Amino acid sequence: MAVIEVRDVRFAYADRPVVDGVSLAVEAGEFLGLVGPNGSGKTTLLELMIGLRQPDSGSVSLFGAPAASATHGDRVGYVPQDVANAKNEMPITVREAVRMGRYPQKLVGRFSETDRTAVEEALERVEITDLADRRVGRLSGGQRQRVFIARALAADADLLALDEPTVGVDAESRGAFYDLLNELNEDGMTIVLIEHDIGVVTTHASKIACLNRELFFHGDPETFAETDALGDAYGDAQSILQHNH
Amino acid sequence: MVLLYTLFASALSTQTAVDRGVEVVLDDFWGSLMDALADVTGIDVLGFPFMQRAYLAALCIALIGPLVGSFLVHREMAMIGDTLAHSAFAGVAAGLFVNATFAVTVPPLLTALVVAAAAALLVQTLVDYTGAYHDTSLAIVLTGSFAVGSVLVTATDGGIAVGINAYLFGSLATVTRVNAAILLVLSLVVGVCVSVAYRPLIYITFDEVGARAAGISVTRYNQLLAVLTAVVVVAAMQIMGVILVAAMLVVPVAAATSVRGFKRSVAGAVCAGLFSTVTGVTVSYHYDVAAGGTIVLVAIAVYAAVTVGVRARHRLSVRRGTATTRTTTAPDGGSSDE
Structure with a gap:
């Protein structure tokens, strides 16, 4: 079954088209690497895929329903750009952040045993249980990445969407991070990843x-x-750049 | 909000029931409690009805200010409080104007609430439209509503200018029985709203894009937060005054940012708020100085003391060479792993 189906999608910011006639399908269990030069519309396409944006024309379906219908909250784990570098002074702890994974299913009311177990297992899975009571803002870039992955795992997400997750993360943590993504993918998680390092993508992605x-x-x-x-x-990008001069 | 207005409308039509309710809460419960406290401690001030209302207001403000402010400060939206305070001023002026011109009695706090809530939605629309918390949008709404207020104040023969002063700078005497009752209801509304919407609000504060991806209606909760801010501002305005009211949304929260864990930091901010308002009201009464200003000065002193304390403790633990162990760097949940 296709988790994401993009059909002839076009999207433009004002009159500047950024995604033009793109069609592709992401199958369940796939690890898709999205590559392309800066400003090539990768982030926009990812946002279209998970319903953060509506296409100008064409259609995107996510788990068989229109992507923008906002009914996929607990099935999509999204790791936005720059979380590794963003300075967040909010005094939130790792556990509090990971608990958010359960919020789409439980916006009010007490957490059940299932909710608590899901949170603890997610922390365990990405090996940050020992950081659970630390402040997210005081973690290293690589540790912060794991918090966002744990949040997606706590939500029991079936799809992980990551936008250049390892920018500003040291080489060793990057390697460990991609190993973790591969493990999750082997366990059945569908992954869509934007990555500027083409070598990394071709090593780890399946498509x-x-x-x-x-x-x-x-x-x-x-x-x-x-x-x-x-x-x-x-x-192409280079010739566009030259035209602009 | 529609519900709130309907609630107020129906409440106003059943005046006697409201009067009875106010009597029970203000006199039978709060009054007796404070009287007993006055007897036990021997502090006469606690027995004066207007001071009892002032302390009640102090408690409410200390509770709801940091409660809503915690979400604002960590989204760098602190200035929205000041903007809405100035629009509330326009609302007060409109209320006093209507009262002076049409021989009706509308509590100025109610008109302030309506105008501030409308301004909150306007600000939020501007923000959605421009895509950021632009200083410019906020400045336009802030100065624009203050301009409306000042025009309205001078449009009458000057009689309402006296009344407006109390709202500008705040005063213990403005906490009338009606105002105390309004403040209680508003605090209750804020408390219930925040506890019901706590999870979406914290999610949006931490990661707005992630919240949208998780299917949380970010626009709706942003509007809720803006309107709640308006409610807090109007509630706290009586004692704090328009010009200083935003401080209660910001300063106690800033004082508690070194607490680890969001929930605990909110609790810490409420504690800082309580200390500031209760001390402020007391000092203000004894030395006959402005309550709002005194409260803000105490709050800033708390902030300064906490900041210096945290730094000193951190430096001490570094000097002892224990900074690398997590337990000793715990005061701010900090670490040196970056």
């Missing part, structure tokens, strides 16, 4: 989508390495 406004490639990493999609996508 690649190469984007620069239009979709230049969609297929497995091995084929991606053999095609000129990357050069085409990035070459």
Whole structure:
């Protein structure tokens, strides 16, 4: 079953198109890496996929329903851009943040034993139980990433959407982080990941989508390495840049 | 909010029942409690009915200010309180104007509430439209409503200018029985709303995009937060005054940011607020100085003391060479792992 189906989607900011006629499907259990030059519409496409934006034309379905229908709250775990670097002075603890994963299912009322177990298991799964009472704002970038993953796990999410999660994270933590993503993927989690480091994506993802406004490639990493999609996508960006001068 | 207005409308039509209710709460419960306290402690002031109402107001303000302010401060929306306070001033002026011109009696606090709530929704719409908490939008609403207020004040023969002073700078004497009753109801509304909407509000405060992805209606809760801010501002305005009321949304919260855990920091902020308002009201009475100003000064002193204390404790633990162990760096939940 396709978790996400994007059909001929177009999206523009004012009169500047950023996603133009993109169609692709993400199957359950897939690990899709979204690559492309800066400003190529990767973040916008990811936001369209999980219903944070409505397409100007075309359609996006998520778990078989329109993505923007806001009924997928507990099925999608979203790790926004820059969480690793964002300075958050809010005195919230790791456990409090991970508990939020249960909120879509329980906006009011006491947490049940199931809720509490889900939170503790999520902390355990990403190995941050020992950080549970620390402030999120005082953690390192890599630790903070794990808090957001744990929040998605606590929600029992089936889909993890990550937007350049390891920017500003040291190399060692990055490696461990991608190993964790692979483990979760093996356990059945569908993952869509935006990553600027193409080497990392081709190593860890099971499918690649190469984007620069239009979709230049969609297929497995091995084929991606053999095609000129990357050069085409990035070459385009360069010529656009030169036109602007 | 519609519910709130209907509640008020129906409440006003059943005046006698309201009077009885106010009597039970203010006299039978709060009055007797404070009288007993006055007897036990031997402090006469606690027995004076107007001071009893002032202390009641102090408790309410200390509770609801930090409760709502915690969400504002951590979203860097602190200035919205000041903006809504100035629109509440326009509301007070409108109420006094209507009373002076049309020979009716509308409590100015009610008109302030309506105008401030409308301004809250206006600010939120501007924010949604411009996409950020632009200083410019806030400044326009702030100065615009103050301008409306000042025009209304001078549009009559000057009779209401006297009344307006009390609202500008706040005063213990403005806490009449009616105002005390309104304050109690407003505090109850704020308390119930925040406890019901606590989870979506904390989610949005921590991670707005994530909250949207989780299917939480961010716009609706932002509007709720703005309107709640308006309610707090109007409630606290009587003692604090328009110009200083925003302090109760910000200063106690700032004093408690070193507490680890959001829930605990809210509790800490309420404690800081309670100390400030009760001390402020007491000092204000004894030395006959402005209550609002005294409360803000005490709150800032608490903030300064906590900040210095946390720094000193941190420095001490570093000097002892124990900074690397988590338990000793705990005062601010901090660590040196970055």
